[in-house]
Amino acid sequence: MKWLSAPIMILLVALMLYATSGLPDHADPQAPANVHVSPTYIEDSVEDTHTPNIVTAVLADYRGYDTLGETVVIFTAGLACVLVLMKRRSNDKAAVSKHHSSDHL
Amino acid sequence: MIKQRYQSIIVQTICSLLIPFIQLFALYVIFHGHYGPGGGFQGGVLLAVSIILQRLYLGTEVSFQKFPPKLALAFGAIGMLIFGLAGLIPMATGGAFLDYGNLPILWVHGAELRYLGILIVEIGIGLAVFGSLVLIFDNLVGGGGQ
Numbered sequence: 001m002k003w004l005s006a007p008i009m010i011l012l013v014a015l016m017l018y019a020t021s022g023l024p025d026h027a028d029p030q031a032p033a034n035v036h037v038s039p040t041y042i043e044d045s046v047e048d049t050h051t052p053n054i055v056t057a058v059l060a061d062y063r064g065y066d067t068l069g070e071t072v073v074i075f076t077a078g079l080a081c082v083l084v085l086m087k088r089r090s091n092d093k094a095a096v097s098k099h100h101s102s103d104h105l
Numbered sequence: 106m107i108k109q110r111y112q113s114i115i116v117q118t119i120c121s122l123l124i125p126f127i128q129l130f131a132l133y134v135i136f137h138g139h140y141g142p143g144g145g146f147q148g149g150v151l152l153a154v155s156i157i158l159q160r161l162y163l164g165t166e167v168s169f170q171k172f173p174p175k176l177a178l179a180f181g182a183i184g185m186l187i188f189g190l191a192g193l194i195p196m197a198t199g200g201a202f203l204d205y206g207n208l209p210i211l212w213v214h215g216a217e218l219r220y221l222g223i224l225i226v227e228i229g230i231g232l233a234v235f236g237s238l239v240l241i242f243d244n245l246v247g248g249g250g251q
Contacts, residue, residue: 050220051139059144060223060230064203067226068188070146071233075185078237082178085244 107246109164120162127155135231139223145230149184152231153238165246174243181236187229191222 024031045057059067111117128151135148156177160168192203200207205222206215213221 048216050216051223053139056138056144060226061219071188071230074237075181075233078181078240081241082244
């Protein structure tokens, strides 16, 4: 069954390339993504938030919910790291003390 | 592995000189996010880098006393709390979630209030990122939990 993966891969690549041809051109001003909410952000963000940097205004104000999620992800990653490594360290200690006691015997 | 001080006077001098400037630049990046590239994420990483550099050249034994690992966890949690409250307090005063225009700060209104809300949120992000990265580093080198 291993030989099957190559034609499936080629088929998927062809499908992707075909789908890519339907995307709007890069930086096309008439692309759907650029005519929906972007003009509002560009025209109104300074008036709405007094923030000259549109990126900051979108990141922290208009799309604040998204940024809250990102921050939660980072903080959760830190907490998960603590939990995983703390467990490993206490196991190491137990192994070391076991090793020492067998040395003395 | 990095418990002891790094045995080189050049490294020690350069690091001790660099750290305050890195921290100053981190604060600049956080507070200048309204006008240029930067913001909470980048500034928080720079703040974390200053603490990690201190850990590397002073050794964890001394550095853990100067900046305890538990403090990093506290900073991360306080940052998340600031962001969460910036979202929830406007709901209590009649706005939507994360609607900074309804923050109960009496002497600023409208767009200025949203400007201030963005700053508060950026500080919260900075603290959360700073705490998380220092926390990860401390636990990778060992001894972060104690």
